Amino acid sequence: MSTNKSNELPLVIGVDLGGTQIRTAVLHGPNMLSRGSSLTGKDPAPERIIPRIFAAVEEVLEQAGTTLNQIAGIGVATPGPMDYKTGVIFAPPNLPGWERVPLRGLFIEHFHIPVFVENDAHTAGLGEYMFGAGRGCSNMVYMTISTGIGGGVIIDGKIVEGASGMAGELGHMTIDWHGERCNCGNIGCLEAIASGTGIARKANEAIRSDEGIELLTFARTLLEHSGEEELHINAHTVALAAEAGVPLARVIIQNAAEAIGAGLVNIIHCFNPEMIILGGGVAQMGPMLMEPALHVVQERAMKAPRASVRIVQAQLGANAGLIGAGALIYYHNNIDVGEN
Numbered sequence: 001m002s003t004n005k006s007n008e009l010p011l012v013i014g015v016d017l018g019g020t021q022i023r024t025a026v027l028h029g030p031n032m033l034s035r036g037s038s039l040t041g042k043d044p045a046p047e048r049i050i051p052r053i054f055a056a057v058e059e060v061l062e063q064a065g066t067t068l069n070q071i072a073g074i075g076v077a078t079p080g081p082m083d084y085k086t087g088v089i090f091a092p093p094n095l096p097g098w099e100r101v102p103l104r105g106l107f108i109e110h111f112h113i114p115v116f117v118e119n120d121a122h123t124a125g126l127g128e129y130m131f132g133a134g135r136g137c138s139n140m141v142y143m144t145i146s147t148g149i150g151g152g153v154i155i156d157g158k159i160v161e162g163a164s165g166m167a168g169e170l171g172h173m174t175i176d177w178h179g180e181r182c183n184c185g186n187i188g189c190l191e192a193i194a195s196g197t198g199i200a201r202k203a204n205e206a207i208r209s210d211e212g213i214e215l216l217t218f219a220r221t222l223l224e225h226s227g228e229e230e231l232h233i234n235a236h237t238v239a240l241a242a243e244a245g246v247p248l249a250r251v252i253i254q255n256a257a258e259a260i261g262a263g264l265v266n267i268i269h270c271f272n273p274e275m276i277i278l279g280g281g282v283a284q285m286g287p288m289l290m291e292p293a294l295h296v297v298q299e300r301a302m303k304a305p306r307a308s309v310r311i312v313q314a315q316l317g318a319n320a321g322l323i324g325a326g327a328l329i330y331y332h333n334n335i336d337v338g339e340n
């Protein structure tokens, strides 16, 4: 038994490098002693962004009234594809211009303390595992459903990485093998059907083909009340329309919900997890989404693994990736955070 309990956890730094935001924090477990965020910007070239991240790290250190020699390490969450062992980033679609960037090496060169780099969905899963809904549960799957769909799988307390760190791409499991092509090249991916982007695309297609007149009228009314100038139909618009009873919107949400249900069945059958944790904005649509999804699970999943799984909402919200980035230091050093 380790004696290193949560009140003795070392301080760490988390960095969450996203396509829209860069967030940094000094963390004591899940608690943020200081935090900063800035927009990634339209030109995220590494030679521009990396010095900004270094400066942001210095800033949160100063805000927290601490110095690097009190920090056990820096954990960095980045979009994939990337190599978690070497910390090299391979041209993620969300970070144009990042071709084979040795991010971990650059961080170590600059700060001279331990650094770990990990896929952002994996770190979010790790955050929920150590400090969120997954505490005390060593076999769990985290799935985030927002503009895209990502996943982090923890089995026997270990992040499942796969041969090249790409395990857990839950958004790209095939749901409809005769379906539409996904950005990844595959056909009928869960992400193409049920992500925020997929839901918005379905709505916009319907509007162009005239069957979406009622949805369009609803969106125009929303626009008048919002004070914005441009009509922009996203997943949130579709959810509001569905709540207001617009039939097409209900069909689109129902379809996405059932696809998520089929995805959950696949996850249950592949991993037999104790818990599936759902995060991301789309997952927060509530009963409209969850009831049909759970109905599919009830109808289709094998009885034994269905009986042993709990499907719950994430607890760390948008901070999961950042808290999980810091948690990489505890994870790689086998530090007992107290609840697992």
Ligand SMILES: [Zn+2]
Pocket: 171, 172, 182, 183, 184, 185, 186, 189, 191, 192
């Ligand atoms: Zn795909």
